[in-house]
Amino acid sequence: MFAIYKRELKGYFISPIGYLFTANFLAISGLLFSICTLQRQSQSSVGDYFEYLIYAFAVLLPLLTMKSLSEERKTKSEQLLMTSPVSVGGMVMGKYLAALTVFAAVLLCNSLNFLLLETYGDPNVALLASNLICLFFIGALFLAIGIFFSSLTEDPLVSAITSMDVIFVMLAVSFLSDISVKWLAKVVDWISILARYEPFTYGILDITSIIYYVSIAALFLFLTVRVYERRRWA
Amino acid sequence: MIEFKNVYKNYGQNRALKGISFKAESGDILGFLGPNGAGKSTALNILTGYLSATSGEAYVDGVSIFENPVEAKKNIGFLPELPPLYPDMKVGEYLGFVYDLKGCKLPKKQHIKEICEVVQISDVYGRLIKNLSKGYKQRVGIAQALIGNPKVLVFDEPTVGLDPKQIIEIRNLVKELGKEHTIIFSSHILPEIQQICSRVVVINEGVIVADESIESLAEAVEGPRRLIAKICGPEAEVLKIxxxxPAIKSADAIGKVDSDSISYLIESDERIDARKPLFAALAAKGYPLIGLEGVEMSLEDVFVRLTSKRDQRRRGR
Structure with a gap:
């Protein structure tokens, strides 16, 4: 698994994809940060910034995972991975952890923005930290969704667009949370990513939400493994 | 070393393998012969753990590929039909990656260097794979299969798409590797199998048609020699000659070459070379022989002969 992780991580920076992702992530995040905090001055809202950033993740993170498995399938290089003494789970985890590492590193770089707040204001550090931790886990979930859809197709573009659609649906359902139909409200609450994000906006490190994000990410990774197993038996 | 027991593989409604069984002993170079779509790649993909079988058993060095795939795969080096390369990596980096992937314990630099020397890719060690010729890419593919010094090497049509010089080089390399490894070599080219392999498994439409030593195969494919001769002169006269x-069993006109010459299909007995008497007879009558070529036996002919030979043997028991 470590060999696949290492190759994948290197692969992001052999091709332009890693650089483009980093540049776009930092540019979009910087812009949102500037609009939501610096330009609003006394009305500044870090909460808005974090929420907009989650929507930006929905577009950016599938770009990071779109080639992970689809490209291997297209070029048939997956035959090397599948016939080497590595389990399918190890292969999927190697790919996933590489994408997660790139994302985490860029998120960490992005946190340098908060030094500006520290210089010109008096931010609530606990609030920033809890939001950042939550963003990391939401990102980890989006990457798992991206990896899953990358295993379903040979076309990276199809993989990226499908992942974006599914993530948008999971974000958009939160708008239906006030619906009067009880059972539907319950379902919406269950799949809503944003509903579980709320405690973090108050600076609370909500472990149940983190467990939720990790569980859904694990579910998508498990489904990815099943896709490979199923194709083997098909 | 390798054992396939009654392996079936279905792709939906389509049955690609219909209960195939074969064995390869240590030191064998086993040829896997069959036309395109016969099930060769499916069988090899099952053997290497890329695909699962619908039913049956497969063992590599006594380890079941279905029950203990990770352990079984440690003993196999596989070159699929399309070499599994990463074009954006350099040759050295790629082999280093495969080394890590296989979890090798041998000294890394030395092992990779030795393999590069064996497959003669030391001169492209630092080059990007995407910039290599097809022949070199194939060699890099063979090099990755050799990493970890596996007991069994599986090559799926490794000469397809190569130029004649590269084909000869790859065949020689496989023969050389056969001295230290058990090899399964698939091909749809009969002379290639005859040249390289010690045993042959012939597969057609998902069924094993023959499992023979290469000598038995040669015996089976020996039959009437067939020639196509282009001869100037009136058809009736030429056919009469x-x-x-006596050297010719049958002769038939098969088409016009131009206004005054015709092609003939000539069959002679397997032990008789009809070319010299044919030339002499035509020269004596003053009909010029303007072309003469041998006709190689097609795979279909081989299948027919092998199956009829197998049936004869069964009847004899």
Whole structure:
């Protein structure tokens, strides 16, 4: 698994994809940060910034995972991975952890923005930290969704667009949370990513939400493994 | 070393393998012969753990590929039909990656260097794979299969798409590797299998048609020698001369070459070379022979002969 992780991580920076992702992530995040905090001055809202950033993740993170498995399938290089003494789970985890590492590193770089707040204001550090931790886990979930859809197709573009659609649906359902139909409200609450994000906006490190994000990410990774197993038996 | 027991593989409604069984002993170079779509790649993909079988058993060095795939795969080096390369990596980096992937314990630099020397890719060690010729890419593919020094090497049509010089080089390399490894070599080219392999498994439409030593195969494929001769002269006269020759079993006109010459299909007995008497007879009558070529036996002919030979053996028991 470590060999696949290492190759994948290197692969992001052999091709332009890693650089483009980093540049776009930092540019979009910087812009949102500037609009939501610096330009609003006394009305500044870090909460808005974090929420907009989650929507930006929905577009950016599938770009990071779109080639992970689809490209291997297209070029048939997956035959090397599948016939080497590595389990399918190890292969999927190697790919996933590489994408997660790139994302985490860029998120960490992005946190340098908060030094500006520290210089010109008096931010609530606990609030920033809890939001950042939550963003990391939401990102980890989006990457798992991206990896899953990358295993379903040979076309990276199809993989990226499908992942974006599914993530948008999971974000958009939160708008239906006030619906009067009880059972539907319950379902919406269950799949809503944003509903579980709320405690973090108050600076609370909500472990149940983190467990939720990790569980859904694990579910998508498990489904990815099943896709490979199923194709083997098909 | 390798054992396939009654392996079936279905792709939906389509049955690609219909209960195939074969064995390869240590030191064998086993040829896997069959036309495109016969099930060769499916069988090899099952053997290497890329695909699962619908039913049956497969063992590599006594380890079941279905029950203990990770352990079984440690003993196999596989070159699929399309070499599994990463074009954006350099040759050295790629082999280093495969080394890590296989979890090798041998000294890394030395092992990779030795393999590069064996497959003669030391001169492209630092080059990007995407910039290599097809022949070199194939060699890099063979190099990755050799990493970890596996007991079994599986090559799926490794000479397809190569130029004649590269084909000869790859065949020689496989023969050389056969001295230290058990090899399964698939091909749809009969002379290639005859040249390289010690045993042959012939597969057609998902069924094993023959499992023979290469000598038995040669015996089976030896039959009437067939020639195509292009001869100037009136058809009736020429046929009369040809059919009168004792060396010739049959002769038929198969088409016009131009206004005054015709092609003939000539069959002679397997032990008789009809070319010299044919030339002499035509020269004596003043009909110029303007072309003469041997006709190689097609795979279909081989299948027919092998199956009829197998049936004869069964009846004899």
């Amino acid at each position: 040809l059919r009168a020759l």
